[in-house]
Amino acid sequence: MTVLNDPLNILLVGDGKEDRELISKRFELYGNMRLWAAESLEEARTILSQSNPDLAIVDYEMPDGKGIDILKAKRRKKYPVVLMTDRDDEDKAVNALKSGAFEYIIKSSDTLHNLPRIAERAFLKWEQVNHRKKSEEKLKRQYEQLQKINKELDHLVYSTAHDLRGPLLSVLGLINISRGESAGPSQLKYLDMMEKCIKKLDEHVVNISNYSKNNRLELKVTEVNPNRMISEVIQNHSFLENFSRIRMDIKIQNTYPLYTDESRLRTILGNLVFNAINYHDYDQKDPFIMIHFIVGKNKYQIDITDNGRGIAPFHLDKIFEMFYRGTEASQGSGLGLYIVKETVNKLKGKIRVRSFLKTGSRFTVVIPNRSTD
Numbered sequence: 017m018t019v020l021n022d023p024l025n026i027l028l029v030g031d032g033k034e035d036r037e038l039i040s041k042r043f044e045l046y047g048n049m050r051l052w053a054a055e056s057l058e059e060a061r062t063i064l065s066q067s068n069p070d071l072a073i074v075d076y077e078m079p080d081g082k083g084i085d086i087l088k089a090k091r092r093k094k095y096p097v098v099l100m101t102d103r104d105d106e107d108k109a110v111n112a113l114k115s116g117a118f119e120y121i122i123k124s125s126d127t128l129h130n131l132p133r134i135a136e137r138a139f140l141k142w143e144q145v146n147h148r149k150k151s152e153e154k155l156k157r158q159y160e161q162l163q164k165i166n167k168e169l170d171h172l173v174y175s176t177a178h179d180l181r182g183p184l185l186s187v188l189g190l191i192n193i194s195r196g197e198s199a200g201p202s203q204l205k206y207l208d209m210m211e212k213c214i215k216k217l218d219e220h221v222v223n224i225s226n227y228s229k230n231n232r233l234e235l236k237v238t239e240v241n242p243n244r245m246i247s248e249v250i251q252n253h254s255f256l257e258n259f260s261r262i263r264m265d266i267k268i269q270n271t272y273p274l275y276t277d278e279s280r281l282r283t284i285l286g287n288l289v290f291n292a293i294n295y296h297d298y299d300q301k302d303p304f305i306m307i308h309f310i311v312g313k314n315k316y317q318i319d320i321t322d323n324g325r326g327i328a329p330f331h332l333d334k335i336f337e338m339f340y341r342g343t344e345a346s347q348g349s350g351l352g353l354y355i356v357k358e359t360v361n362k363l364k365g366k367i368r369v370r371s372f373l374k375t376g377s378r379f380t381v382v383i384p385n386r387s388t389d
């Protein structure tokens with residue numbers, strides 16, 4: 017018995033009168049199928065010009081041409097073609113499938129007997145294949161659209177960050193000019209405060225633009241001097257409140273030359289140092305930040321340890337998420353560590369953190385040294 021709900025319209029193209037009659041009978045018995053029989057390709061074409069079959073069963077050889085030529089006939093809807101041949105012939109089978117037949121069967125009393133079931137199965141398989149193809153095409157279109165949106169967003173982020181920086185740097189310049197122009201002590205204090213605010217804002221803007229660069233740009237590996245890199249990163253944060261109260265303890269072991277993407281490494285270290293300073297505990301005697309930089313042959317490791325306020329276990333596994341802020345003290349956007357993680361990933365490195373509340377934190381990054389590439 018059929019498993020289909022709607023009747024199937026089947027076009028049968030074959031020149032053997034007896035076969036056609038046998039097949040018609042089988043279909044009648046099976047039920048739920050309408051058979052249109054044609055004894056020549058010409059007759060088949062006439063049928064096709066008036067109606068759409070759901071499936072065609074076609075003899076390989078017809079008196080007026082090859083059965084598969086039926087596919088060349090004008091048709092309003094695609095349908096699967098099942099080709100029948102008299103005996104097993106692999107070449108024919110391969111050719112038939114190449115020229116667009118959906119399936120290939122060898123005529124025998126058994127197959128003729130079971131033809132309605134064979135047709136039904138072929139039709140269901142065809143529907144499945146079509147459905148899968150459509151879903152794949154839809155997925156592909158969606159993927160391409162997402163990629164386009166992603167690219168546009170990246171570009172927007174980058175150009176916005178770039179456009180914001182210009183005016184910020186101008187304000188910094190103006191603050192410097194104002195300092196020179198007979199400013200009184202309280203004005204100088206305000207100018208200092210303004211400068212700090214602008215520098216903080218600029219750091220955010222640079223960070224965001226680095227994030228979009230990290231996505232878009234390929235790695236640029238050069239030899240990097242770890243000593244210079246660390247002093248630059250620290251110097252860049254000397255404007256931060258309380259900076260002068262921190263004892264910086266720096267150890268660098270570089271027996272091997274360091275090859276890495278300098279700008280990405282600066283983004284990583286900049287954010288970690290920025291956080292270590294921001295989330296420190298200044299009520300204690302000896303607030304310190306320890307930076308330990310070891311360059312090995314195949315990888316390099318940087319530990320940034322502070323004895324600051326630490327991170328509660330509850331927050332610890334979330335701090336690398338986008339926009340996650342673990343404390344009221346955060347004046348940031350919760351992007352810093354997300355950017356760090358993305359950048360470390362791009363360098364094929366790993367980052368981990370150990371932290372205890374009211375004790376301190378240690379961030380460890382391990383990144384391949386590209387010197388051996």
Ligand SMILES: Nc1ncnc2c1ncn2[C@@H]1O[C@H](COP(=O)(O)OP(=O)(O)O)[C@@H](O)[C@H]1O
Pocket residue numbers: 287291292293295296322324325326327335336340341342343346347348349350351352353354377
């Ligand atoms: N060195 C640190 N000491 C204590 N807490 C930290 C430290 N670094 C990061 N954190 C915590 O992780 C959170 C996420 O950091 P981050 O992604 O840089 O965002 P933001 O600094 O903008 O809040 C911070 O809000 C803070 O709670």
Ligand SMILES: [Mg+2]
Pocket residue numbers: 287290291348350351352353
């Ligand atoms: Mg931060």
